[in-house]
Amino acid sequence: MLPDSLARPVAAYLHYLASERRYSPATIEGYQRSLNQQGEILTKMGISDWCKAELADLRQLAMRLNRQKLKASSIANKLSALRSFYQYLLEQGKMSANPARGLIAPKQGRPLPKNLDIDTLTQLLNIDDETPLGRRDSAMMELFYASGLRLAELVSLDVKDIDLKRRELKVTGKGRKQRLLPFGQKALLALQRWLSVRGQLCQPGEQALFVSVRQQRITTRAVQQRLTVWAKRQHIGSHLNPHKLRHSFATHMLESSGDLRVVQELLGHANLSTTQIYTHLDFQHLAKVYDAAHPRAKRSK
Template sequence: MSESPVTLPSSLQQPLERFYEYLRSEKGLSLHTQRNYKQQLETMAGHLVQMGLKSWNQVDAAWVRQLASKGMREGMKASSLATRLSSLRSFFDFLILRGELSANPAKGVSAPRKQRPLPKNLDVDEVGQLLEVDEDDPLSIRDRAMMELMYGAGLRLAEMVSINVKDISLGAGEIRVVGKGDKERKVPFSGLAQEWVAKWLKVRGSLANADEPALFVSKLGVRISHRNVQKRMAEWGQKQAVASHISPHKLRHSFATHMLESSNNLRAVQELLGHENISTTQIYTHLDFQHLAQAYDQAHPRAKKKGKE
């Protein structure tokens, strides 16, 4: 059920009418954009009246944030909210141009970024099904080593492709990885990931060019490309009859989810993934805030409750 339109006082309506005329005569915007701006501005003006404001001079950044919050509570899409705030910024710029305002209160307020949907992680049984590669030709051994390493160490695709043979320490179970922003970190790997990387190193010489430093190479003997890795993993997903589409990112995401489910150690998972901010790890692992707060309370030495020390 739509709200009844609010009657605007002339102190709010007249500047809007001047702005609409400006859009028509000077800006040359399409009728569709003009109608959009008018609808958004009059909706916001109505909200301001309900908040007790009578003049555009009374609007500050806090009021603009309230308008944005109201839109979010009403279930507006991020793109619609962005249009709403854009129309308000344009209107205030017009008032500044005419000397009716000295600053634009909507300038620093932005709509929330549209969240990219994360891939659904594989469950443990699906991972097992995918990695049951028992063929012993060099390409199959390479592919299983790549998938075991991606799932076993939670690497990004770019990180895995850029690993050189000298970055691997099989005995110590460590890999030197260069992540986003050229930040270097050591990543532990063990078990089946370690076993299959060792198997690959034994047959790598049958494919790799003599002077090629890359750990993983294509059948041409040079460093494998991102696209080739994506293609091979998708093909193995089909071959192993896994219901989900397989991608490198899905294996990394599954690593993060399974590690968190079994360890409940958010900070350790953050370190392993190479995330600068813990909020990124929180998004990856579908944590709700309560779970995050509990993990913090249990783990942080200064968050422990008195009497439990």
């Protein structure tokens, strides 16, 4: 438990993120957890006021995080939250400078997320289950792969967000940014099949597109559990999660189109560098494109 002198500024900052920046509850919870942990470290260091911590103190804090054997990416995220928090205090006139600006995060590797190949995805999505739950799960997985949705984006969809005629869906992504996404014929058919029985699982007037057996909007945890069930049922030999379906969408789109900017828009990435990390092509594919496109690589006829 943080002392009031440390807890009050954090509470004010979290309120700011929710009311002014419109961050999602999950993001705010992550900031709260991170700042509380770092506040506890400062307390052990004998510092009970965020504004009295200097760069040397924060470097010591970072060293203590490192001793906890956290992943480099986790430490980087925590220090990023700390920098943002101190920037807020600076803008509120509580400080004259941001002491966390000089913090350097540990170097981290960039492991590429794994994707499913097309044959495995076909095996997964060929679901022969006409129960309401089977139709719902089929529609969820088809949308994940058809549009590259994040988990939070899928569960927040309402019926009104789906345009079956245009085959479009309106998605609210990170930072409350909205984007229109297309989806294909397979996803359309799966959605139509689900919508025809959706009323059996929800109360009249329910807005959520995907609902649980409790007759309310399905939770992120429930979606993850259902994907695990279907991975076993369809004999998929690897762990299945929404991120893997999203990455499979991005990889296959990039392999087919080669248009990184389009994939960036579809994924809802603010920065192209994120897409470059998120979507990888195997070297053989790149080599084939290079050999076919580069003037010095083309073989003379």
